[in-house]
Amino acid sequence: MSVERFTDSRALTLGVELELQIVSTHDYDLTPAAADLLRLVARQKLPGAVVPEITDSMIELSTGICENHADVLAQLGEIRDALVGAADKLGVALSGGGTHPFQDWSQRRIFDKPRFQQISELYGYLSKQFTIFGQHVHIGCPSADEALVLLHGISRFIPHLIALSASSPFVQATDTAFDSARLNSVFAFPLSGRAPFVLTWNDFGVYFDKMTRTGVVKSMKDFYWDIRPKPEFGTIEVRVLDTPLTIEKAAAMAAFIQCLARWLRVEKPYQPAEDDYLPYTFNRFQACRFGLDGVFVDPQTGEHRSLRDDITATLAALEEHAIELRAEGALRFIRNELAGHGNDANWIRAAQDRERLLPEVVRQQTQRWAGRS
Amino acid sequence: MDDLAGFLQIATWPPEPGVAFWAALALVGGALLGELVRRAFGMPRIVGYSAVGLVLGLAGFGAGMLQGNARLIVDLALALLLFELGSRVNLRWLRANPALLLTGAVEALASFAAIYGALRVIGQPVNVALTCATLGTSASGAVVARVAGELKAAGQVTERVIVLTSLSTLFAVLAHKLVIGWLHLDVAGDWVRAVSLPLWAFGGSVLVAALLAALVAWIARRLDLRDENAALLLLGLVVLALMAAKLLNLSTLLVPLLAGVLLRNTRERPWVWPRHFGTAGGVLVLMMFVIVGSAGSVDAVLAGGAAALVLLVVRAAAKTTAVFVLAPWSGIHWRQALGLSLALTPLSGTALVLLSDLQGTHPAFAPLVAPVILSAIVFTEVLGPLAVQWGLRLAGEQHPEPSTEARRVETVVA
Numbered sequence: 014m015s016v017e018r019f020t021d022s023r024a025l026t027l028g029v030e031l032e033l034q035i036v037s038t039h040d041y042d043l044t045p046a047a048a049d050l051l052r053l054v055a056r057q058k059l060p061g062a063v064v065p066e067i068t069d070s071m072i073e074l075s076t077g078i079c080e081n082h083a084d085v086l087a088q089l090g091e092i093r094d095a096l097v098g099a100a101d102k103l104g105v106a107l108s109g110g111g112t113h114p115f116q117d118w119s120q121r122r123i124f125d126k127p128r129f130q131q132i133s134e135l136y137g138y139l140s141k142q143f144t145i146f147g148q149h150v151h152i153g154c155p156s157a158d159e160a161l162v163l164l165h166g167i168s169r170f171i172p173h174l175i176a177l178s179a180s181s182p183f184v185q186a187t188d189t190a191f192d193s194a195r196l197n198s199v200f201a202f203p204l205s206g207r208a209p210f211v212l213t214w215n216d217f218g219v220y221f222d223k224m225t226r227t228g229v230v231k232s233m234k235d236f237y238w239d240i241r242p243k244p245e246f247g248t249i250e251v252r253v254l255d256t257p258l259t260i261e262k263a264a265a266m267a268a269f270i271q272c273l274a275r276w277l278r279v280e281k282p283y284q285p286a287e288d289d290y291l292p293y294t295f296n297r298f299q300a301c302r303f304g305l306d307g308v309f310v311d312p313q314t315g316e317h318r319s320l321r322d323d324i325t326a327t328l329a330a331l332e333e334h335a336i337e338l339r340a341e342g343a344l345r346f347i348r349n350e351l352a353g354h355g356n357d358a359n360w361i362r363a364a365q366d367r368e369r370l371l372p373e374v375v376r377q378q379t380q381r382w383a384g385r386s
Numbered sequence: 387m388d389d390l391a392g393f394l395q396i397a398t399w400p401p402e403p404g405v406a407f408w409a410a411l412a413l414v415g416g417a418l419l420g421e422l423v424r425r426a427f428g429m430p431r432i433v434g435y436s437a438v439g440l441v442l443g444l445a446g447f448g449a450g451m452l453q454g455n456a457r458l459i460v461d462l463a464l465a466l467l468l469f470e471l472g473s474r475v476n477l478r479w480l481r482a483n484p485a486l487l488l489t490g491a492v493e494a495l496a497s498f499a500a501i502y503g504a505l506r507v508i509g510q511p512v513n514v515a516l517t518c519a520t521l522g523t524s525a526s527g528a529v530v531a532r533v534a535g536e537l538k539a540a541g542q543v544t545e546r547v548i549v550l551t552s553l554s555t556l557f558a559v560l561a562h563k564l565v566i567g568w569l570h571l572d573v574a575g576d577w578v579r580a581v582s583l584p585l586w587a588f589g590g591s592v593l594v595a596a597l598l599a600a601l602v603a604w605i606a607r608r609l610d611l612r613d614e615n616a617a618l619l620l621l622g623l624v625v626l627a628l629m630a631a632k633l634l635n636l637s638t639l640l641v642p643l644l645a646g647v648l649l650r651n652t653r654e655r656p657w658v659w660p661r662h663f664g665t666a667g668g669v670l671v672l673m674m675f676v677i678v679g680s681a682g683s684v685d686a687v688l689a690g691g692a693a694a695l696v697l698l699v700v701r702a703a704a705k706t707t708a709v710f711v712l713a714p715w716s717g718i719h720w721r722q723a724l725g726l727s728l729a730l731t732p733l734s735g736t737a738l739v740l741l742s743d744l745q746g747t748h749p750a751f752a753p754l755v756a757p758v759i760l761s762a763i764v765f766t767e768v769l770g771p772l773a774v775q776w777g778l779r780l781a782g783e784q785h786p787e788p789s790t791e792a793r794r795v796e797t798v799v800a
Contacts, residue, residue: 041656046541102483102716103542104545370610376656
C-alpha cells in the first residue's frame with residue numbers, strides 16, 4: 014500500500030482537537046461516561062465533532078476548519094458549553110490537563126470499539142498508560158511539499174510548544190518532577206519521535222513504501238510523531254501539546270502555531286536541514302522536564318539559552334504576523350501567562366501546594382474548564 | 387466428665403457459649419461462604435453473608451426482630467453505609483437534572499401507592515397496608531453500597547442507584563414517622579403525640595446531623611481522611627452521633643444519611659476516606675448482613691409469604707415503570723434504565739430497622755406487619771444482591787468484566 018494522495022487545503026487554515034478527562038464529581042477520579050456524553054451531545058448541532066477515545070473516561074472534541082483565533086475560540090466555546098451541559102446532567106465533570114493526577118491506570122476500561130480493543134491487545138499496559146490527554150493542532154497547507162517544509166520548520170519550536178502547553182506534572186498521585194509527564198508515555202511507543210527528514214511528497218512516498226514493506230506500519234495512523242502530515246485533511250498536525258486547562262489557552266496555542274507557520278512561510282527565517290535535529294531530543298527533554306525554565310540549544314548557532322527567553326524572542330518576531338492573522342489577543346494571552354503563573358503545570362503544582370489534596374486540585378481544574386472560575 | 391472439667395477449672399460444663407461466641411462463628415462462616423460464592427460463582431460476597439443468616443433464621447436460630455446487641459450492630463453498620471451513601475448525593479446534580487429528582491419522587495410515591503393498593507386488594511387492613519407501604523418504599527442502601535463497592539462499579543447506574551436509594555430511604559423514614567404518629571392518633575386519639583413525635587424525630591435528626599457534618603468537615607481540613615487513624619476518628623464520630631440519636635429518641639437512619647448529604651453539599655472540597663472506614667467498619671457490615679439475613683423464620687414466611695410476594699412484585703413494577711418513563715428525559719439508555727430498575731429491587735436493613743422501631747412504639751400492632759416484611763426480607767436477602775449485580779453488569783458498569791477476570795484465573799491455573 015502506498016501513501017495516500019495529499020488533499021490540498023487553503024494555507025494557514027486551522028483546526029483543533031482536544032482530548033478531555035471525564036471525572037466523577039464525588040472523588041474527582043476518572044469515571045466512565047464517554048458513551049453517555051456522546052449520546053447526549055448527539056442530539057445537538059455542533060460546529061465540530063465529539064468522538065470517543067481509547068478509554069471510556071476520555072472524550073475527544075474537534076473544531077471544524079477555522080480561519081483565525083476568534084473562530085477557534087468561538088467554536089471551542091460552543092462545543093465546550095454543550096459538553097459541560099451534558100456533563101452536568103450526568104453528574105460528572107470535564108477537565109483539561111495532560112494527565113489525570115491520581116488515576117490508577119489498571120482501573121481503566123477500554124472503550125468498546127474494535128480499533129481500541131486491538132490497540133489494547135497489542136500494547137498491553139502501555140495502552141492504559143496511554144490514558145493521557147493532548148491537544149492536536151492542524152495547519153492547512155496548499156501542497157504536500159509545502160507541508161513537509163513547514164513540518165520541519167516547526168520542529169525547531171517543538172520544545173517551545175511543549176514548555177508553553179505542559180500541564181501534566183502528576184502521574185498516579187506522584188509529582189513526576191516533569192512539567193509534561195504525558196510525553197514520556199508517548200515516547201514509549203515504537204513509532205514516536207520525529208518524522209524522517211524528507212522535503213518532497215515523492216521522497217516521503219518512498220519512505221512510506223519502505224516502512225510498509227517491513228510490515229511495521231499499515232497507515233499514517235501508526236506513526237506517533239511529534240508532527241505528522243495528515244494527507245486526508247491536507248494539513249500538518251502538531252501533536253506535542255498537553256491539553257490545557259482552559260479553552261482560552263487552547264485557542265491561544267493554536268493561533269500561536271498559526272503565526273509560526275505564517276512567519277516560516279513568508280519570511281523563511283531558517284532553511285530546514287537534517288542537522289537541525291541534532292539537539293532535538295535534548296531540547297525536547299529539557300522542555301518536558303523543566304518547562305519554561307528548560308535549556309534550549311539553538312540548532313543553528315549551538316548557543317544555549319532558556320526556553321523562556323527564546324519564546325519571548327519568538328513572540329517578538331511573530332508580532333506582525335499576528336496582526337495579519339488577527340491573533341494579537343492570542344499572543345497577549347501567552348505573554349500574560351509567561352509573566353504570571355507560567356504554564357498550566359506551574360498552576361497545578363501551585364494548587365496542590367495550597368490544597369494538599371489532589372482531588373481538590375482536579376475539582377478546581379473542572380471549574381476552570383467549564384469557565385466558572 | 388464434670389470432674390475433668392472441674393479439674394481443668396472450666397467454670398460451666400457443658401459450656402454455654404455467649405453472644406460473642408456465636409458472633410465470631412457467624413463472622414467465620416460469613417467470611418468463608420462469602421469468599422466461596424465470590425470465587426466459585428463470581429457473586430458479590432454479601433450473598434454468602436446473607437445466606438449464612440438465612441440458614442440460621444430458617445433453622446430457628448434467627449435474630450428475629452432486632453434487639454440488644456443485634457440491633458446495635460445493625461444500627462452501627464447501617465449508619466456507616468448510610469453516611470457513605472449520603473455523602474455521594476450531590477444536590478447540584480439534582481438541580482441540573484430535574485428528571486432525576488422527579489424519578490426519585492415518582493419512584494417512591496408509586497411504590498408506596500402500589501404496595502398500599504395491592505395489599506388492600508388482597509384483604510389486608512388499612513393500618514397494615516399503610517405500614518407495609520412505608521417500610522417497603524425504601525430501596526436497600528446497604529446492599530447497593532456494598533455490592534457497588536465490591537464490584538468497583540462506576541457509571542450512571544451506580545451513581546443514580548445511590549441517589550435514588552438515598553431519596554427513597556429519606557422518604558420512607560419520614561413517612562414512617564408520620565405513620566407512627568397516625569397510629570398514635572388512630573389507636574389512642576393522642577393529637578399532641580401524633581404531631582410532636584414526627585416533628586422531634588425530624589428536626590432533632592437534622593440538628594444532630596448538621597453537628598456531625600460540621601465536625602467531620604473541621605477534622606478533614608486538618609487531617610488526611612485516607613489515613614488509618616483519621617478514618618478511625620471519623621468512624622468514632624459517626625458512632626458518637628448515632629449514640630446521641632439513640633439517647634434522644636431520634637432516627638438512627640436519618641442522622642447518618644443527612645449528615646452525609648449535608649457534608650457533601652455545604653462544602654465544595656471533595657471527601658475521600660476508605661470504604662466503610664476501613665477494616666473495623668467492614669466487620670460490622672459483614673455481621674449486619676448475617677443478622678438481617680437471619681431475621682426471617684419459617685413461621686413468618688408461612689404467615690406473610692404470600693402478601694410479601696405481592697408486595698415485592700408490585701413494588702418492582704412501580705419502581706421499574708417510574709425509572710423507564712423518565713429515562714429518556716433524565717438522559718439514560720433503556721439498558722441503563724433496566725439495570726437501574728433491577729438495582730432498586732432489594733429490600734433489607736432499612737426496612738428491618740423501621741420495623742423494629744415500630745415494635746418499640748406499638749408492640750401490639752407490630753406483629754401484624756412483621757410476617758410480611760420479614761418474608762419480603764427473606765425473599766430478597768440473597769436474590770437482592772444478585773439483582774444489583776445483574777443490573778450493574780447489564781449496564782456495563784461492573785469492573786473488571788467477569789470475562790477478563792475468568793481469563794486471568796484460567797491463565798494462572800494453566
